[in-house]
Amino acid sequence: MKNKPITISGVTIKPGEQKTIDIPLVAMVTHNNVQMTAHVIHGKSAGPCLFISAAIHGDEINGVEIIRRLLKQKQMQRISGTIIAIPIVNVHGFITHSRYLPDGRDLNRSFPGSSKGSLAARMANTFLKEVVSKCTHGIDLHTGSRHRENLPQIRADLSTDEVKELAHAFGVPAIINSKIRDGSLRATGGDAGIPILLYEAGEALRFNEVCIRGGVKGILNVMRQLRMLPKLKTKEAPKAPVVSDNTSWVRAPSSGILRVLIPLGAKAEKGSVLGVIADPLGVVESKVTALQEGVVIGRANLPLVHEGDALFHLAYYEHKVDAVVNQLENFQEQLEPATPTTAPHKTTDGPII
Numbered sequence: 001m002k003n004k005p006i007t008i009s010g011v012t013i014k015p016g017e018q019k020t021i022d023i024p025l026v027a028m029v030t031h032n033n034v035q036m037t038a039h040v041i042h043g044k045s046a047g048p049c050l051f052i053s054a055a056i057h058g059d060e061i062n063g064v065e066i067i068r069r070l071l072k073q074k075q076m077q078r079i080s081g082t083i084i085a086i087p088i089v090n091v092h093g094f095i096t097h098s099r100y101l102p103d104g105r106d107l108n109r110s111f112p113g114s115s116k117g118s119l120a121a122r123m124a125n126t127f128l129k130e131v132v133s134k135c136t137h138g139i140d141l142h143t144g145s146r147h148r149e150n151l152p153q154i155r156a157d158l159s160t161d162e163v164k165e166l167a168h169a170f171g172v173p174a175i176i177n178s179k180i181r182d183g184s185l186r187a188t189g190g191d192a193g194i195p196i197l198l199y200e201a202g203e204a205l206r207f208n209e210v211c212i213r214g215g216v217k218g219i220l221n222v223m224r225q226l227r228m229l230p231k232l233k234t235k236e237a238p239k240a241p242v243v244s245d246n247t248s249w250v251r252a253p254s255s256g257i258l259r260v261l262i263p264l265g266a267k268a269e270k271g272s273v274l275g276v277i278a279d280p281l282g283v284v285e286s287k288v289t290a291l292q293e294g295v296v297i298g299r300a301n302l303p304l305v306h307e308g309d310a311l312f313h314l315a316y317y318e319h320k321v322d323a324v325v326n327q328l329e330n331f332q333e334q335l336e337p338a339t340p341t342t343a344p345h346k347t348t349d350g351p352i353i
Contacts, residue, residue, distance in 0.1 A: 001046040006082060008038060009130050016044040023130050025091060026119055029102075034092065036123075038131060039071060039085045047081025048226045051131050052219060054086070054141040056108050056185065058093020058100070059204040063141025066215035073220070081228045084131055090123070097205060099145060109183040132189060137166070137226065138196040139219055140185055143211070144203050147302035150313075151264045151328070152201035152214045157186070158243065163195045168241055169225035170197060170218040173327035174297055176315060177245045197222070203301060209351045213335040242324045244315035247297065252277060252309045254286045260299065262312070265328040267321050268294050274312045277305060292316060295324050 003015035009023045019042075022035035052070070054063025067087040070076065076083065088094045090107050100106055105120035113124030132138065144150040153174035158164045167175050178198070180187045189196040199218060201211035223229045252258070256277040268274060268290040278285040288311055298313030305311065317324060337351035 003043055003046045003080075003082070006040070006042055006049070006134060008040060008084070008134065013040050013042045015042055017042050023126060025126060026122055028092070036086060036089060036091055036127065039083075039087075041071075041076055041079060041083040041085075043079040043081050043228070045080040047079070047228050048137050049082040049084065049135040050223065050226065050228065051084040051086065051135045051138045052141070053089050053127075053131075053138065053185075055088045055090055055094050056140065057106070057142065057145075057204070058088075058090040058096065058098050059146060060099070060141075060143040061094075061205060062143050062202045062208060062211050062215065063199075064088060065207060065212050066141055066219070069212065069216050070219055073216075075220075075229055079223070079228045081226070082135075083228075084135060086127075086131060089127055092119075092123075099204065108185055109181070111183055111185050111188040128188060132185070132194065133192070135194060137222075138185075138189055138194055139222060140196055140198050141215060142198060142200045143206075144200070144298055146204040147300060148310075149203040149206075149208075149264060149299060149301050150200045151297045152199070152211050152331070153297055154218075154241075155198040155200055156196075157190065160195070163197070166195060166197055166222055166225055169221050170199070171221045171241075172199075172201075172214055172218060173241050173324060173331050174295070174315065175241045175243045176247060176297070177243055209337045210332060210335045214331065217335075239323075239327060241327065242317055242320045244295075244317055246316045247294075248314060248316075249298075249310035250274060250288060250290060250312040250314060252305045252307050252311055253288065254284075255306045256280075256284075256286075258288075258300070258303045258305045258311065262296055264296055264299060265325065265332065266296050267325045268296055268312070268314055288312065290314060293321055295321060295328070 025034045064087045103119040110120035110124040113121040152172045155176045155178035156167045158177045186196045202208035224231045260275045270293045275288040294314035294316045297315045
């Protein structure tokens with residue numbers, strides 16, 4: 001079936017066309033105009049309309065590189081349906097290297113927004129009206145906050161079969177069955193019947209090659225699941241990721257200088273020492289211990305900590321921790337810069353190391 005034209009911000013894209021569209025936003029205080037740039041690939045054949053967004057938090061830049069590489073894939077020229085890629089949603093925050101907008105608000109807590117509200121509300125409303133409302137599915141790309149690093153993981157509300165299938169298709173070993181927060185893009189999309197996956201990987205203001213490669217590969221996997229691209233012919237089906245329904249942060253028992261003793265993706269035994277906090281002279285030391293068995297899916301990278309700071313994010317599983325760790329090790333090995341990449345996620349660029 002032939003695709004139909006789509007209109008974004010007053011610009012119509014015909015089947016088989018690609019266009020870059022600048023969506024007007026609230027101007028800077030200098031009176032300079034600001035636009036949210038969207039690249040649209042509108043396939044000749046009908047199919048799902050998938051938006052891929054990054055930098056909703058302005059300092060989360062891994063997703064910007066993921067989208068850049070994705071758009072360079074030759075197979076993107078032969079898709080069914082439509083891709084709307086927005087590499088920088090929070091333009092104001094991106095310019096200032098800030099997670100938030102100039103009004104101090106979190107854009108991902110400001111949906112659905114309002115055309116007459118705050119700066120954050122107006123930007124959320126514009127993004128929802130001009131992009132999200134035109135789509136059937138979405139993938140939102142994130143990283144950890146500043147000085148915190150996340151293991152590549154998918155967060156989604158797995159209460160519906162379609163979301164569960166897409167989350168598994170993405171292909172990262174860690175899937176978190178995550179409740180939807182009020183005011184988030186996922187919440188607003190869910191209310192409108194638009195399934196949205198959230199890909200978390202890496203740290204704010206840092207590129208991570210494994211996280212970037214995993215993101216590109218994962219989006220292509222989702223597109224194949226949606227039949228926007230033909231499925232790959234493989235002899236063996238990949239092992240299904242193990243889902244965690246429960247996560248928690250282990251917090252600092254005291255203030256001082258943290259020495260981390262366990263890497264991301266590692267198994268944490270109940271009672272095991274995750275790190276040690278000491279004063280600058282090392283006279284007084286306190287251990288940071290795991291209260292129960294789990295996998296480290298996030299951690300603080302800044303050694304200077306205060307009592308109560310969140311240090312290690314653990315995901316908990318029922319009797320399948322070792323299987324998760326093995327899958328994470330294989331995932332890391334396949335995507336390491338020193339390992340040759342396979343055709344689906346090759347780029348003309350060298351790895352960012």
